[in-house]
Amino acid sequence: MEKSIFEDIERREKTSERQSRYSKYCDLIYYPSSVTPGIELAMMVYKPNKPTHIFVTTHGWHMSIPSHSVESVTGASSCLAVHVDMRGRALSDGKADCNGFEIYDVIDACEYVKKYYAEYISDPEVVYFEGGSGGGGNAYALAAKFPDYFAAITSMCGPSDYAVWYDNDPIGEFQDELSVWIGERGEKGAYNEAYASRSGIYGVKNLCSPMVIIHGETDERVPVYHARNYMKEVERQGKTDLVKYTELRGIGGFEHWQNATEADMQLIDQLSKENRENHPKPVEIARKGRMAVLGYLVTKHFSVFCESLDTVAEIIYDLDADTFEFIGDGKYTIIKKSANK
Secondary structure (H helix, E strand, O other): OOOOOOOOOOOOOOOOOOOOEEOOOEEEEEEEOOOOOOOEEEEEEEOEOOOEOEEEEEOOOOOOOOOOOHHHOOOOEOOEEEEEEOOOOOOOOOOOOOOOHHHHHHHHHHHHHHHHOHHHEOOOOOEEEEEEOHHHHHHHHHHHHOOOOOOEEEEEOOOOOHHHHHHOOOOOOOHHHHHHHOOOOOOOOOOHHHHHHHOHHHHHHHOOOOEEEEEEOOOOOOOOHHHHHHHHHHHHOOOHHHEEEEEEOOOOOOOOOOOOOHHHHHHHHHHHHHHHHOOOOOOOOOOEEEEEEEOEEEOOOEEEEEOOOOOEEEEEEEOOOOEEEEEOOOOEEEEEOOOOO
16 A cells, blocks of 8 residues: 555546546546436546456545546556545535535445446445545444445544544644534534534444454544544444454554555555455344434435434334334434345
């Protein structure tokens, strides 16, 4: 892994061009959103020589997908790799909303490649996610909002609680976007529920996908307490068998991987790779249970959509009895899929 991965080193200008481009090893694809009609989203698709799993990632907080041309990629990928440019970023329509419907863009991208890149996929049900920095925050939220979609997830140096991140941003680097995308908290800490609905730490009880978390001890921009606090909640929810946490001593500064050696970067790669190799099958939710609904919840058996993305609620469900009880405020919609068998 390059040290520059997920760092805020390239902030691309917004473009209005919406034309897919194709080459032997890499395609730039525009695809529709399933939850926001009328917008087009962008992704880079890197193609392997033979069928393999789907590997998907998102960019850092201020970033977009790589700016290289599709023709500049001259070799095959080791897997079908999908790099999503989330809504509101340089190449995609819509408005960024910090783990609201923007992470649904990840699912839409995966569903698109399952349909149009089937010849490169060994098992469409085996999808892996890896993200760092802002993408690491996406990883925490995806694990909570889509608990049985990913066979394994890796989160690196990501924010797990956006209210805490906002309140402890000394120079306002991230408050600018958070105030627009969620709401301005001010000194009184407003919009608590809206911030919670975007923060993966509030959905740990939903965790089904095996997760690897990697964070630098001295990271300044996304401090290590994001990972430590998440792990405390993992322990409280009895999910420790699903999560492996590695804290890199002395690593991190203004850049996430500052002071990291080549061996450190190889270790990060290896931990994420092992997480994928050790979990080659899709996961399943329990037949009955209680889950957090952070604006929405999507499983293979049912989905719950709150009227407002800013809502935090719970759902008590029993697939065999076909019963669902929503606990929370506001209007909501429950969508049941197939026969739940």
